[in-house]
Amino acid sequence: MAEPLEKAALTPLLSEAQRVSSHAYAPYSHFLVGAAIQTTDGQIITGVNVENASYGLTHCAERTALFTAIAQGYAGKLKAIAIWANDVKQQYGQRFEGAATPCGACRQVMAELLPPDAEVQFVHPQTGAITHTTPSELLPLSFTL
Numbered sequence: 654m655a656e657p658l659e660k661a662a663l664t665p666l667l668s669e670a671q672r673v674s675s676h677a678y679a680p681y682s683h684f685l686v687g688a689a690i691q692t693t694d695g696q697i698i699t700g701v702n703v704e705n706a707s708y709g710l711t712h713c714a715e716r717t718a719l720f721t722a723i724a725q726g727y728a729g730k731l732k733a734i735a736i737w738a739n740d741v742k743q744q745y746g747q748r749f750e751g752a753a754t755p756c757g758a759c760r761q762v763m764a765e766l767l768p769p770d771a772e773v774q775f776v777h778p779q780t781g782a783i784t785h786t787t788p789s790e791l792l793p794l795s796f797t798l
């Protein structure tokens with residue numbers, strides 16, 4: 654039988670995303686997501702997913718963090734975002750193959766608020782493998798005005 658893969662050490666930004674994910678308000682999906690943004694002056698700004706009984710009003714962790722950063726005066730001063738999600742396989746007993754990657758709406762918001770070559774990190778829930786990518790790679794040809 655194959656040994657489980659050893660989990661890679663989380664980056665400091667991913668660790669922060671993991672820490673805040675315990676604050677997620679996700680009574681419907683039980684899918685706890687945390688996001689942590691690094692600013693150009695070294696601050697870390699976090700966000701979590703916030704669900705609602707009217708499901709469509711739910712906010713993803715990434716957008717919560719990005720909007721909080723803007724509210725704190727960091728427009729144009731963001732350089733990286735890390736996203737951590739709990740292991741849905743553990744939550745639901747179902748097979749979940751991929752990493753929890755940012756949804757389409759969050760990719761469009763990232764394209765607006767992060768530099769195209771900003772660092773985006775997320776982690777595979779079972780293997781611990783870390784993906785390093787960018788907003789332009791996640792959403793080529795994003796909509797702009």
Ligand code: THU
Nearest residue numbers: 682684686702713714754755756
């Ligand atoms: N969710 C996020 O917070 N970020 C994503 O990129 C994908 C989905 C949240 C929304 C909802 O609360 C739960 O995960 C299940 O979709």
